Amino acid sequence: MKIAILPGDGIGPEIMAQAVRVLNSLGEKFELESADVGGAGYAAHGHPLPPATLALAKEADAVLFGAVGDYKYDSLERSLRPEQAILGLRKELGLFANLRPAILYPELAGASTLKPEVVSGLDILIIRELTGDIYFGKPRGVRECPDGPFKGEREGFDTMRYAESEIRRIAHVAFQAAQKRGKRVTSVDKANVLETFQFWRDIVTDVHKDYQDVELEHMYVDNAAMQLVRAPKKFDVIVTGNMFGDILSDCAAMLTGSIGMLPSASLDASNKGLYEPSHGSAPDIAGKGVANPLATILSAAMMLRFSFGKTEQANRIESAVKQVLAQGLRTPDIYEAGTTKVGTEEMGSAVVNALK
Ligand SMILES: NC(=O)c1ccc[n+]([C@@H]2O[C@H](COP(=O)([O-])OP(=O)(O)OC[C@H]3O[C@@H](n4cnc5c(N)ncnc54)[C@H](O)[C@@H]3O)[C@@H](O)[C@H]2O)c1
Ligand SMILES: CC(C)[C@H](C(=O)O)[C@@H](O)C(=O)O
Ligand SMILES: [Mg+2]
Structure with a gap:
């Protein structure tokens, strides 16, 4: 099971690191290969969707995507802007069906x-x-x-x-x-x-x-x-x-409660898919270690369910997310009085520890 890991820009690498930790803690043999995409692709290779990144995405069994976009690239000609990477991947891989489940975890009713x-x-x-x-x-x-x-x-x-x-x-x-x-x-x-x-x-x-x-x-x-x-x-x-x-x-x-909670699956006719949080690269909080990684972690669960048929592993991740919320752990976007504020990495660790 080969998974292309495309972290991208802004909070992309921060949230992706946590999703990768969760995947690596499941006891499965995944082959994970990372590549530059978006602004990171442009900076390193002169194109938001470098040919090697596209080739990896095509060859992998599934793609896990962080986010792309950075205001410093907004004045580039359109074909070189970071957003072209995700649009190009959707088109090139034929990912016509985007599933965005909006579920309210009971613990977040007040958020x-x-x-x-x-x-x-x-x-x-x-x-x-x-x-x-x-x-x-x-x-x-x-x-x-x-x-x-x-x-x-x-x-x-x-x-x-x-x-x-x-x-x-x-x-x-x-x-x-x-x-x-x-x-x-x-x-x-x-x-x-x-x-x-x-x-x-x-x-x-x-x-x-x-x-x-x-x-x-x-x-x-x-x-x-x-x-x-x-x-x-x-x-x-x-x-x-x-x-x-x-x-x-x-x-x-x-x-x-927050856009940091909304995962997504983008599927082709044979359920090959790209999985990504519905949010963007959140430049306003990038590098601060406070982004909510749960949408990306839940996107990884969707990947296990839809592309690999691993329902049990997907359920394990989703149960772990429910458990950390029940423990009262909250990144700032879902924080409310009486809960415990944590950063991106702590939230990732809590999910890893809650995997049963
Ligand atoms: N699929 C994608 O890669 C994708 C999706 C949407 C926007 N973008 C790009 O992202 C950049 C920023 O766009 P935007 O500001 O309109 O949308 P955004 O989704 O990046 O951010 C909107 C607001 O939500 C917050 N937010 C987003 N994700 C969060 C998370 N995980 N945890 C906590 N807070 C979070 C941000 O801090 C910001 O206040 C732009 O370049 C845009 O084109 C990319
Ligand atoms: C970044 C942008 C191209 C993208 C879109 O408009 O589809 C984003 O907003 C999304 O929701 O995935
Ligand atoms: Mg959008």
């Missing part, structure tokens, strides 16, 4: 900015389409505006598009996931305004015919954002496009 009764017992799964939409649509760029009231001015433009097969395959993932959970799918779109998302709604409705045991509702994205903070427990599985999924999953992260 959420929402009232405990609104979030306690929360267990929702956001399924974000990850290789299409306005993220990858062409053409895009800055040009001279060809017509209309702004003719002759410069304009920026992107293209939102979804092919039918892209919508079908993510809809199947969502309905099948719902069959194993609460049997409810909310498809989030903007069909009232956008052609792309009226098409999305029509195709999802058609795929639903194969899953009559699952309830399907459609919801506009603006309402979905509101419902996520009003009554998040009404959702079971949310399926949506790339951009709406990006935004809604950060919103859902806060229901769990």
Whole structure:
């Protein structure tokens, strides 16, 4: 079982070190190989996704990814910016299905900015389409505006598009996931305004015919954002496009107490996957030893479950995380009075010690 370890930038190396310690404490024989990615890839090899890193990711059985991004690279041309590394990996590896489970551990009910009764017992799964939409649509760029009231001015433009097969395959993932959970799918779109998302709604409705045991509702994205903070427990599985999924999953992260708690799996059709926390490189706290490593550790658990079928080992990690939270250990992002504040490394050690 070969795992590509791509720590990246900012807090990436700090949180990844803890996930690697946990993996190495399971008593399994994993072959771990690290490579530079993002700003670190650019600094060492002149490209955010160096060819050797991409080759390693392709050849490995799974990829564990930290985070990329650093404001000092924001003025580079787009193709050299750190974020291109994660976008390139998703596209090159065909990782179209992004699973972001937002679960509230009971001990963190008070860490959420929402009232405990609104979030306690929360267990929702956001399924974000990850290789299409306005993220990858062409053409895009800055040009001279060809017509209309702004003719002759410069304009920026992107293209939102979804092919039918892209919508079908993510809809199947969502309905099948719902069959194993609460049997409810909310498809989030903007069909009232956008052609792309009226098409999305029509195709999802058609795929639903194969899953009559699952309830399907459609919801506009603006309402979905509101419902996520009003009554998040009404959702079971949310399926949506790339951009709406990006935004809604950060919103859902806060229901769990902190974005430092939200893991993710990005899967291809054969469940080969890249696993990463949903958060970024957090430059504001990088190097301070205070980042929450639990989203990355929980992403490693998702890797064991989805890519290696090691359910028992995944459960061990998840139980260890529950135990450290029950012990009252908290990184600053989830700290509240009466608990014990710890740093990144201490949190990692606690999880390692709690593995049974
Ligand atoms: N997949 C990725 O690699 C990824 C995801 C999102 C953002 N980014 C990049 O990260 C950089 C920073 O972006 P941003 O500030 O918008 O988002 P961010 O997720 O990095 O940070 C947002 C806020 O959450 C906090 N935070 C994030 N992770 C945390 C953790 N594990 N523990 C405690 N606090 C945590 C940060 O301190 C910050 O206050 C940008 O360059 C962005 O492009 C990368
Ligand atoms: C860094 C960025 C490209 C990425 C995205 O927008 O997909 C991030 O925000 C995420 O959620 O993984
Ligand atoms: Mg995001």
